[in-house]
Amino acid sequence: MPEMGEGSGKVLEWYKKEGDLILKDDVLCDIETKDFSFGMVTDDECDAIMGEIIVEAGSEPVEEGAVICTVLHPEPKKSVKKESEDLEQ
Secondary structure (H helix, E strand, O other), rough: OOOOOOEEEEEEEEOOOOOEOOOOOOOOEEEEEEOOEEEEEEEOOOEEEEEEEOOOOOOOOEEOOOOOOEEEOOOOOOHHHHHHHHEEE
């Protein structure tokens, strides 16, 4: 749960499901606090995959800083040329 200065928030709706591709600036879910609602947006510079959704939509509010989902970042691929250069050294 992002830090919002509200203490806790509730996930209203997920826009991504486990295994979905996540692009920069995608909205992952809507979050509601006692004072406002907002879409939680990714700010990653690279594409990612939605991992496990830990807090289901409509569940009880969770505290700021709580893990509500995991986002997986694929490891960059090394080129075959770079690997062969590393082996020669």
